[in-house]
Amino acid sequence: MDVTGMETATTQVEIASSWKQLDIADMSARARVVAFDLDNTLAWSKTRMSEHMGFLLSQLTHSITVAIVSGGTFEQFRDQVLAVLPETTDNSRLHLMPTSGTRYYHWDHDAWSRVYAHNLSEADRKSAIASLTLHAHELDLWESKTWGPQIEDRGSQITFSALGQLAPVEAKDAWDSDNVKKNALAAAVRVDLPHLQVRSGGSTSVDISAKGIDKAYAVRKLGEILGVAVPDMIFVGDRMDPQGNDYPAACAGTMPVRVANPDETAAFVEELLRSLPNSGTSAF
Known part of the structure; x- marks a missing residue:
């Protein structure tokens, strides 16, 4: 795909000041994918996410498709996220998009496989x-x-x-x-x-x-791969300000969720799990 020729137009959006202001029950009824930023969203910057967050993500994979879209490398995903996830995680429903979506990995039977990489010259x-x-x-x-x-x-x-x-x-x-x-x-x-x-x-x-490769591109590409409309995706991130790298995902048409830190992300996911139709998780 010629990424330089892609449609990159986005619509400016207002972002809720707090995830607590959102109608999570309504979002969970519509959502088919939940995507997350990594640093300062799932885990503190360049550190391993908590075991509790690993448990919550694992639970999510049994209720809905999950994606992680971050500026970090695949190695950071491996060390910060994958190393913490329980063995019960359904990796087939987890999608990894490092370096802001310029690369995409999915689970291929027993290992993570790179599907594409848009390298710079x-x-x-x-x-x-x-x-x-x-x-x-x-x-x-x-x-x-x-x-x-x-x-x-x-x-x-x-x-x-x-x-x-x-x-x-x-x-x-x-x-x-x-x-x-x-x-x-x-x-x-x-x-x-x-x-x-x-x-x-x-x-x-x-x-x-x-050019044209940012988190808006990532969620559109993910939607194309999964056959899911972008408005049916939730995107959770800490940099939803207009200059932040999570903002393009909101402008692309996802249901944006603004969090301040991993503790807020965990609280949001707990509420989401309680609301998702296919979730059997009731306590944390």
Whole structure:
């Protein structure tokens, strides 16, 4: 598929300020898929999700199709999510879309199989790295104290993490609480790379991928694969602000659920499980 020629138009939407304001019973009656962001939604940034969250996700797979769409790599999915899931999880109903949907994995009998990958060209990857490096220095965002690499080449996505990939959650949360730094860097890089998709990502990151590849693309592609209309999908994420990387999934027409952290996600999933028609789970 030529992703550069895809329809990328979205409709601006208002996002509920809290999942508690939503009619979860109505959503559960309509939903055929529940999709989640990963960092700060299912798990704190770059950390393993809780066993309780693993139990809840496992329960969901027995009631409805589940997807995870995140800017992270498949290895992060493996370490943060898959390692925690109970053996009773129905992997056939779990779909993984790393690097913001530029890659897609599904369960093939006894292993995770990659279905597609939309890799950037070597020239585009080099240009992205050069632009991020230049503007991070210009904007005084190139931090001297870091935890791991600040720029990661993920093949289908280049990711800048101001404090490094392994920075502690507390440091990440304090670095850019109002998103001004990330948004400024993304805007500067966007001028250099108008043919690529440049978005503010997680708490300290900026992601660069092929044009038209974001979480709107991911949910549309997932709907195409599963034969499910996008409005029949719930999407749960912590970055539903217009500059956030979860916002495109809302604009694509999903039922958006805005959460502040994994604790809120767990509370939402508990309520969802109580409401889903096929769920036999009544207590947590």
